[in-house]
Amino acid sequence: MGQSAVTSKVSIGGSKPKSALLRRLVKNRALYLMILPGLFFFLIFKYIPMFGLVIAFQDYKPYLGVLNSPWVGLDNFRRLFEEPMFFRILSNTLILFGMNLVFYFPVPILLALMLNEVRRNGFKRVVQTLIYIPHFMSWVIIVSITFVMLSVDRGIVNEMLAAMGLAKVNFLLNADWFRPMYILQIIWREAGWGTIIYLAAMAAIDPQLYEAARMDGASRFRQMWHITLPSIRGVIVMLLILKIGDVLELGFEQVYLLLNSANREVAEIFDTYVYTAGLKQGQYSFSTAVGFFKSIVGLILVMAANWLAKKAGEEGIY
Amino acid sequence: MTQDKTFGSRLFDIVNYTLLGLIALIMILPFLHVVAGSFTTAQELAQKQFVLFPTVFSLDAYRYIFSTSTIFRSLGVSIGVTLFGTLLSLFLTALMAYGLSRRDLDGRRVIMFLVVFTMLFQGGLIPTFIVVKSMGLIDSLLALIIPSAISAFNLIIMRNFFMNLPDGLEESAKIDGAGDWGILFRIVIPLSMPVIATISLFYAVTYWNTYLPAILYLNDNAKWPIQILLRQIVVLASGLSADTSGFDESFVAPPEQTIKMAVIVVATIPVLLVYPFLQKHFAKGALLGSIKG
Numbered sequence: 380m381g382q383s384a385v386t387s388k389v390s391i392g393g394s395k396p397k398s399a400l401l402r403r404l405v406k407n408r409a410l411y412l413m414i415l416p417g418l419f420f421f422l423i424f425k426y427i428p429m430f431g432l433v434i435a436f437q438d439y440k441p442y443l444g445v446l447n448s449p450w451v452g453l454d455n456f457r458r459l460f461e462e463p464m465f466f467r468i469l470s471n472t473l474i475l476f477g478m479n480l481v482f483y484f485p486v487p488i489l490l491a492l493m494l495n496e497v498r499r500n501g502f503k504r505v506v507q508t509l510i511y512i513p514h515f516m517s518w519v520i521i522v523s524i525t526f527v528m529l530s531v532d533r534g535i536v537n538e539m540l541a542a543m544g545l546a547k548v549n550f551l552l553n554a555d556w557f558r559p560m561y562i563l564q565i566i567w568r569e570a571g572w573g574t575i576i577y578l579a580a581m582a583a584i585d586p587q588l589y590e591a592a593r594m595d596g597a598s599r600f601r602q603m604w605h606i607t608l609p610s611i612r613g614v615i616v617m618l619l620i621l622k623i624g625d626v627l628e629l630g631f632e633q634v635y636l637l638l639n640s641a642n643r644e645v646a647e648i649f650d651t652y653v654y655t656a657g658l659k660q661g662q663y664s665f666s667t668a669v670g671f672f673k674s675i676v677g678l679i680l681v682m683a684a685n686w687l688a689k690k691a692g693e694e695g696i697y
Numbered sequence: 698m699t700q701d702k703t704f705g706s707r708l709f710d711i712v713n714y715t716l717l718g719l720i721a722l723i724m725i726l727p728f729l730h731v732v733a734g735s736f737t738t739a740q741e742l743a744q745k746q747f748v749l750f751p752t753v754f755s756l757d758a759y760r761y762i763f764s765t766s767t768i769f770r771s772l773g774v775s776i777g778v779t780l781f782g783t784l785l786s787l788f789l790t791a792l793m794a795y796g797l798s799r800r801d802l803d804g805r806r807v808i809m810f811l812v813v814f815t816m817l818f819q820g821g822l823i824p825t826f827i828v829v830k831s832m833g834l835i836d837s838l839l840a841l842i843i844p845s846a847i848s849a850f851n852l853i854i855m856r857n858f859f860m861n862l863p864d865g866l867e868e869s870a871k872i873d874g875a876g877d878w879g880i881l882f883r884i885v886i887p888l889s890m891p892v893i894a895t896i897s898l899f900y901a902v903t904y905w906n907t908y909l910p911a912i913l914y915l916n917d918n919a920k921w922p923i924q925i926l927l928r929q930i931v932v933l934a935s936g937l938s939a940d941t942s943g944f945d946e947s948f949v950a951p952p953e954q955t956i957k958m959a960v961i962v963v964a965t966i967p968v969l970l971v972y973p974f975l976q977k978h979f980a981k982g983a984l985l986g987s988i989k990g
Binding site: 403411416420421426434441490493502509522523524528530532535567599632666670674 | 924972
């Protein structure tokens with residue numbers, strides 16, 4: 380008792396900065412209390428699952444729990460690479476990702492360039508309001524509207540094809556139509572919303588640059604090409620990196636809703652496979668290994684893209 | 698700003714305005730078609746092809762879908778989850794964002810890093826499922842709310858907004874003897890209505906549109922939110938989907954096209970009703986986050 384009183388007295392005397400920190404912690408206790416519930420949320424629902432990834436190295440059995448399930452080392456990963464389905468899933472994922480970059484990514488930039496040239500604010504606002512709307516519809520709604528319009532039986536698209544004397548197309552049960560449908564839905568839902576950040580970057584461009592360009596007789600296209608686009612290059616690079624980070628996040632909901640036995644060959648991606656193999660078939664450990672592989676690849680890609688961007692003299696995201 | 702009035706520039710404007718008008722129309726047309734289709738009869742839809750203007754007006758489809766209790770139950774679940782979820786999320790996000798916005802707070806950087814890292818790397822579906830299950834949330838509506846209570850993205854937007862408020866406000870409030878809680882609720886929040894409106898919209902739309910958590914955590918049909926019901930009626934009833942589990946008996950017969958359309962409208966309308974009121978705030982609010990974030 381006496382000794383601890385002495386040591387505490389010594390420590391108070393000996394380390395001023397520590398007690399200053401303590402005093403700040405006490406003074407800010409209300410702020411810590413505010414952060415606490417959120418911090419618990421992130422620890423429980425984001426960080427515990429990260430540690431839960433250990434079941435990828437186990438033969439996890441729900442009744443044994445994470446702590447008692449037997450360890451199997453890299454067996455699940457070995458099985459993953461031996462699975463013939465794996466390479467199909469990998470290539471499906473990469474193809475959809477490539478289509479995202481090539482067909483979706485430039486669309487919001489183009490739309491923003493066009494909107495940026497509109498001088499009538501009323502018209503601009505109406506167009507913006509309309510093209511943002513699909514972003515607020517769920518994937519279930521987007522896919523449902525697609526189904527209703529594309530169905531062979533009374534869907535408007537097929538009725539129009541028939542009226543023009545063309546053969547009806549079963550878009551929904553056709554593996555060839557899955558990818559175009561996937562990318563068109565993404566463009567429809569996200570292209571308008573995607574313009575916001577570019578428009579903001581364009582609004583920050585110094586109007587004098589355009590003034591000077593006009594003096595020199597630059598056409599509207601040349602102004603876009605030589606002033607607007609270079610001015611938003613940083614934003615484009617930043618969003619490109621973020622997009623690459625999403626390489627394997629192609630959207631479980633959308634793909635799962637579109638998936639059926641006729642297009643599974645081209646439509647099955649990592650997320651849908653994890654869901655089906657894991658929760659539907661109970662292969663918890665194996666599907667966690669699949670998901671783990673996906674997350675690691677995603678993390679590596681975003682870091683690589685960021686590194687490349689920095690090398691090229693851009694800002695990067697972190 | 699004065700625009701040059703050369704021929705080329707005018708032509709540019711004409712083409713640009715026309716294209717933009719067409720694009721906006723194309724983006725909204727599928728939805729308008731579905732609305733129009735939901736207000737006509739199945740025969741009309743089968744016989745005459747129309748895009749926007751049916752000749753027969755009918756509420757049959759709505760009468761049919763509202764004749765069972767299923768849709769009321771689903772709507773009730775969705776409305777409840779959306780209201781309660783949005784309030785809870787907003788509260789938790791605002792508290793944490795304000796704490797993290799204060800520059801004098803020790804440990805702020807570490808916590809921010811923990812938050813941002815979850816945007817780059819996650820445990821994934823199965824480990825999260827195990828956590829939710831071990832908390833006893835399976836088949837509880839709370840499973841649609843608590844595991845997604847805070848979005849890191851929304852948190853960062855709000856924190857950045859708070860950080861951009863003038864420092865003097867807090868200083869003077871402190872001199873007047875206000876505590877941190879008082880500053881947050883009496884000064885910071887009333888000044889942050891644009892970002893509060895934006896984040897409310899984001900959360901409300903997320904909860905209304907919730908789909909994956911519902912198919913992961915809810916086995917009990919009675920608790921299905923409207924999106925799951927919509928999937929059943931439109932996607933599963935088309936007989937195309939991979940997954941036909943949990944098919945509700947009341948909708949076994951493939952529903953008429955008009956009925957599908959009516960359900961789509963019902964599932965979308967609430968979002969469209971809220972959207973115009975918050976719209977003037979949200980673009981501004983979203984930007985504050987994304988530029989700095």
